[in-house]
Amino acid sequence: MLIEDDPQQAEISEDILESAGFSVRSFNSIAPARDYLRTSTDLIDLFVLDRRLPVKAGEPATDEFGDELLKEVRSNHPDARLIVFTGFATIRHIQESLQGGGQLPAQDGQPIDRVTVLEKDQSLEFKEHVVRFRQLLQSLDDIEIITPPGSDPLDELDKRVLRRLAFDYRGVSIAVASLGGGLTEASVWRCEINRSEGRVATVVAKRVKSPGSSGGLPELLPRANTTATVRTLSGLMAGGYINVLQVAGEAPYALMDIIAARPAEAVELVRPVWDALHGVAALRRTLTVADLCAPLIDWARLSELLATYGIPVPAGSLAVTTQVGPRHGDLHPGNVLIDNGQAVLIDFDSEAFAAGALDPITMLISTLVHPASPIRGAAWPGVSEIELSFATGDFGRGHPCELWFRSVLDWISECRTSEREFWALVLAYAGRQVRYQDVLDDREIVERVIAIAKRAAEALANS
Ligand SMILES: Nc1ncnc2c1ncn2[C@@H]1O[C@H](COP(=O)(O)OP(=O)(O)O)[C@@H](O)[C@H]1O
Ligand SMILES: [Mg+2]
Incomplete structure (x- = not known):
């Protein structure tokens, strides 16, 4: 220009x-x-x-x-x-x-x-x-990009990002397979980078808007259970960044894929990750519920959203005691991959210092609302089951994935500090769902998250 x-x-x-x-x-x-x-x-x-x-x-x-x-x-x-x-x-x-x-x-x-x-x-x-x-x-332009036959064409910026990555490895070609984007529509690719002598790297590349920082969960958890960010690249990519991540395995599958069909196995596989997350050092602190829930949603926004469904949200100034530590921030079972019998955490983009119950509550409710969940929209749990038993020992009784829900609830009990912490986070997590178009497009899911939010708002008000 x-x-x-x-x-x-x-x-x-x-x-x-x-x-x-x-x-x-x-x-x-x-x-x-x-x-x-x-x-x-x-x-x-x-x-x-x-x-x-x-x-x-x-x-x-x-x-x-x-x-x-x-x-x-x-x-x-x-x-x-x-x-x-x-x-x-x-x-x-x-x-x-x-x-x-x-x-x-x-x-x-x-x-x-x-x-x-x-x-x-x-x-x-x-x-x-x-x-x-x-x-x-x-x-950069000299670098060859190889895509699988029949895949969607890459736009100019994607091509630049991938070439920029290969350039960093002094590669001459890069073979890429899209890993799709999740809800954020981030661009994620599995990349094999070659020099003229041969392969030099197999990595996952993720386009992000801001650079991540060093430290945090990937460096606190056992190495076998995390994917580290190898480096963050910038420059000549229209102001964006790429996070270069270790691959979680040759052909991993998501924990999400098995929670419905093989709940016992799912629990057994993810347990080491739960234990490790629970073991991460934390500080006992008393916050306001608004601050507690800030990693999920702004409290004023939450109150506004839920008011349209007739749910009164208690004051954000309520004091609440929790254990604050580094948390994943988006721990749905699609962000846990299973590689050769080993659970590996991915996608640390939402990582934050936050409440102990944040990740377990995400694990619980995400399976009811996440588009990739096999349980989302299933016959169970309907609104009346949520009203009757949400978060009690009866939740999911007799259901094929009863064991999954019971185990996640047990994990929540281990991680939470107070009643108030639990219900505030449930309220925030359920309430923020009605911001998402895929949820709004599905009346049944809206009714269920609203039922959860209603239950949580009442319990929070009485806590
Ligand atoms: N380190 C990794 N190893 C293997 N596959 C990965 C890795 N990171 C991401 N993926 C795959 O790419 C998908 C999207 O990546 P993710 O970081 O979860 O993006 P989003 O923020 O869009 O959810 C994941 O669901 C997973 O299938
Ligand atoms: Mg993800």
């Missing part, structure tokens, strides 16, 4: 960019450039900006307007390359404040600065920078 108001200069820059192999979008003022940025989904690798620019063609050009645009571009496109042209009088000052600005992926061990400031007449230097950067992009 080239933003330059001097027609002669624009022509020179455009020529240099095009002969280096870039496709160029040119603008002679700020307003149309902004419009384009607001609406376009193009992957923009390079911004070439004049610092002195008019808002609209023909209007007076100033550094202030250019600086504003520069600021926007720097923050909205945090991993793109920027080349800024400025006048002789200000070059030193601008170089000091902008130059560098972080680095882009290294090629031959030589990272490229993200931001370069040049004087107007430095066409030769400009050309060198452009050519070198284009070479970096070409070495």
